[in-house]
Amino acid sequence: MPHPISPGARSLPPAVEDIPAWTDSYFNRTRAVVEKFGDCRVTYAVFLRRPVISAPRLATTWLEAVAARRETRFEVELMHREGDWVGAGDPIFYLSGSFAQLADVETILLQKVGPACVAAHNAYQMCVELPQVPFLAMEARHCAGAEMQEMMAYAAAIGSASAQREGAKGFIGNANDATAHWFGAARGRGTMPHALIGYAGSTVRAAEMFHETYPGEDLTVLVDYFGREVTDSLAVCARFPELAAAGRMAVRLDTHGGRFLEGLDPGESYAVLERHAPQAVRRYRSETELRHLVGTGVSAAAIWRMREALDEAGFPKVRIVASSGFGVRKCRVMAEAKAPIDVVGTGSFIPDAWYETYATADIVAYDGVPRVKVGREFLLRNGARRRGQG
Secondary structure: OOEEOOOOOOOOOOOHHHHHHHOOHHHHHHHHHHHHHOOOEEEEEEEEOOOEEOOOHHHHHHHHHHHHHOOOOOEEEEOOOOOOEEOOOOOOEEEEEEHHHHOOOHHHHHHHHHHHHHHHHHHHHHHHHOOOOOEEEOOHHHOOOHHHHHHHHHHHHHHHHHHHOOOOOOEEEEOOOOOHHHHOOOOOOOOOOHHHHHHHOOHHHHHHHHHHHOOOOOEEEEOOOOOOHHHHHHHHHHHOHHHHHOOOEEEEEOOOOOOOOOOOOHHHHHHHHHHHOHHHHOOOOOHHHHHHHHOOOOOHHHHHHHHHHHHHOOOOOOEEEEEOOOOHHHHHHHHHOOOOOOEEEEOOOOOOOHHHHOEEEEEEEEOOEEOOOOOOHHHOOHHHHHHOOO
């Protein structure tokens, strides 16, 4: 069913009056030509060349603001509901309205469609690879400004919701207040960065400072600053045994890829997995998969070793938060290794290959007559495809 865009929605950047400055010049010139020779009603098909999760809301909300400001009416026919899977080349929505009013919006419209849909697909895949593990969105510091930050948080929430419909726990929150609303929260989550550890001079002292400042909150401690992940984790647990016993404490592993977790090396990493997930290392693995399993940084072996140390020291209720490069492939490997992760903190749903985020909009009808450039006939509605172009 056609979905009319109503006026009154809040405007997203850029402002409507700034569209001519931010759009490609040939669209501005097209608008001038159409206004000179006579307007017509057109229908655009908006699509991507790869499979995605439908995440059109930021784009359609912006279109609402444009329509309201220009005192016109655009119509969106959503072919795939928000959160649905969309095949490569399959229109996400059809957009209809005055050619003169739509000609110059294409550039900005596509910016708001493609990246969100690809990031939503990445987030969905990550969540279904580790369905029993909750995720925390930590993408903000990798974004190129506030608009991208809003877009990526929205995308993670949409991809997560799709995975949750399939039984995954998905994203339970994010790390900043401004975009927390996408996850149904008022505020972002988080406790401490590496900078606080450096300021305090020790991991235990940083934990004490945080607890004294926020005594009512659960305590998650970053433990890789001094390269003593196991030693410092156990020291913090010993300092706060009540929190540890109550399940109100977590250690966060963020070991960088230049070294192994304390006490590990290649041989010991293999030994750890042999104790807990031997099947994970007894099949062919790519170099990347092996690094995720037994390499440097936050590997499956590192997470298993941390779990061993906590349990052996009498802290079975202390949770493990894992971060550092948790994209789709790493989540898949962690699932195969049954890594005992309690929470994943990640911003790696941000698309790696930006060229994959390029959305396209082609006009497929002029005043109701089907017409599209050669090679894009697949965008025509089924009836028009059968009849041939007018």
